[in-house]
Amino acid sequence: MRKRAVTKLDHKVPAKSRKKPRRGRPRQSDDGVKARGRLLDAAESLFAERGFYGVTTRQVADAADVDVALIYYHFKNKSGLFDGVFERRARPLVSARRDSLHAYVTSTRAVTVEGAVAAFINPMIDLSLHGDAGWKSYFALVAQIDNTPWGGEIIHRFFDDNVHELIDVLQNALPGSPKKELYWAYNFLAGSMMLALSGTERVDRLSQGLCHAKDLEAARLRLLNYCAGGFLAMVTAERLSGRA
Amino acid sequence: MRKRAVTKLDHKVPAKSRKKPRRGRPRQSDDGVKARGRLLDAAESLFAERGFYGVTTRQVADAADVDVALIYYHFKNKSGLFDGVFERRARPLVSARRDSLHAYVTSTRAVTVEGAVAAFINPMIDLSLHGDAGWKSYFALVAQIDNTPWGGEIIHRFFDDNVHELIDVLQNALPGSPKKELYWAYNFLAGSMMLALSGTERVDRLSQGLCHAKDLEAARLRLLNYCAGGFLAMVTAERLSGRA
DNA sequence: TTCGGAATTCAGCGTACGTTGAAATTATGC
């Protein structure tokens, strides 16, 4: 080995001591969880840590305790694996948010900004808190590619409908406010929310231990007040100044 | 060539038609701009597009129109190049924000949240709008690594002092409000701000052309109202509920 | 004028990457 610097991160995947590699289709009683699922789990976690380019297919395969070639069998190539990771959780997330928004508008008499924002945010926080562990990785991954130039395509493909649903509800809460303002405000909300869900513990270190990013209940409460307050302040400022 | 999929992005760097590769130290009249600077510029732009792992040293060298080996001569290795990119603009940015905050507190009689947030945000927006083109890439890069688990180290090393300065000013604007709340609120601000400066044009597509992420004046105005409103709403909610 | 050091190119080392084809083993439908 010749030096091999590049110390941005350095971590071997533990290579979970596979027992006896046996060729061919596995006996159906082999181990409940199928290789495809294990690959998605491993990839989810690794992509969340280092992004698409920072992970090699062999690392994913090792972490999943299967052969590399299985990635190409199940997902065609590395990009396919990435898409698989992304899609698996996008569907349930989008449904959960849609249901949450719908439940809110049908349960209340007069919709409020706070209520709408809560209905949009809560499913994510609840999944991160009480869903299986992969959700945390997934949100970290989404946060990462959301701030990436090439991530737009995927984000839009899966999440735009959801956002338009939110905007529609918000327009009922703030009648007469131009959509343009609501989109801007949503963009700010998205930035805050993704950083809160990213799992990076910036705020812990910044605040020297006063705040804990992992405490999502604390984050939920504050994010709600902050975003609702921001929305209201923005549209009232817009109304007062009467700009387009 | 064997197939070479991985279509997350596909782009060759144009390889700017180097003229006459001449060995040895260049004549001082060769071309004003030194290779070191050209490498930083090229790396800045490429890292901003695809992140640390998504860029190869050869791509950087080609874009800078110099030999790869120069990267290792000037920066020791790929990580060193990355650090070089990061540091070059961090220093002036931190100074600009410090000066801006200082100018604000000395120029006004009673500091406000809005004023403090403006003093913090404006230097970045102004640099992105009126600084040299590299600033846009730089902010895109910062936005990207800020949402990354491994980015914390660098972000903290360069930007924490600045944030503490902002928090101090904010505490004067909101006397009695606990620091904990201010740190949370800053975290939300940071998320919104970075997304706004990231150069990703999410909001353009989302709003179907109503909003333009490139219109930083529009973003500045709204980000200001939004964040100031959020800060105020958050600390008042905290005061009313009287929680720790 | 000389000479050490600064800045550059060149050619290549060793490794790890994404990907594949073939073989092996089991499951499933007729």
Place this chain on the structure above:
DNA sequence: GCATAATTTCAACGTACGCTGAATTCCGAA
């Protein structure tokens, strides 16, 4: 029971990666 399909491992291909040592050319100080 038998053919076919599904799922896996194995061994390798060709390429591109990060990085380096040596050679080359020019600058600047003595």
